[in-house]
Amino acid sequence: MKSYIVSLNISEKRGTRKNEVSNVILKENWGIIGDAHAGNWHRQVSMLSTKSIEKIDKEKLKTLSYGDFAANIIVKDVIIHTLPIGTKVKINDAELEITQIGKACEKDNLVRRLTGKCITPEEGVFLKVLKGGRINVGDEIIFYAEEKI
Template identity: 25%
Template structure:
């Protein structure tokens, strides 16, 4: 698995930009990104979601609103669990939620054509910050690979 693309939106109402590298900061997310903090510091999408977002033929509400911070190639979301950790470069992210909730007013939801955002999107918090870049290898940690501290 590897990082295929990185995205940032620097201000509310601004455009989403593709970037080559970025800094992840604990308790915030991608440095300079407008969306940060909380349990959804970083959004991650599969290549399937990225292709869906770029396809102009089938669009729902989220097609215009959603962007991921990180696109990962080779990621199989069905094998992941809440609390599992992802290593990208020197950073460690923890999965806080899997899938994005549909809006009931979305034309795709109404027509029973659910988009891949309902399954192939992850939200994470940053356990250890650092820099990431396109091409970085991505590894998964099993829950037994780390100790839970409360």
């Protein structure tokens, strides 16, 4: 399955709005260089689909940017939260793997405060970086299951 990146977002501090950027560098077993959520753990990068964002009230959407949804990568039209854990993601030379689907929504969640819904915790996915590389807004994304022999 294929898609493309519509937005890349990073923040220097957790619990704050992410800033939109045109490209990022993914570091193997770390995440996005310069993002507060990077580290040696299973939730190095977060991803959300425009299909999830479209569920927000249209009037509220007018005042929000992609960075307000607290996801590092926003992809076009793929319902990513239905993909199984272990799904591989290829973007240019970089490779990632889905490690978690959704998470608990804290009471004071930034996305909930801004949108009225906990869309990112409910429908976002988390990934670890298997192979690093530079990725850009507009780059093609390929989602695939690694076949077991």
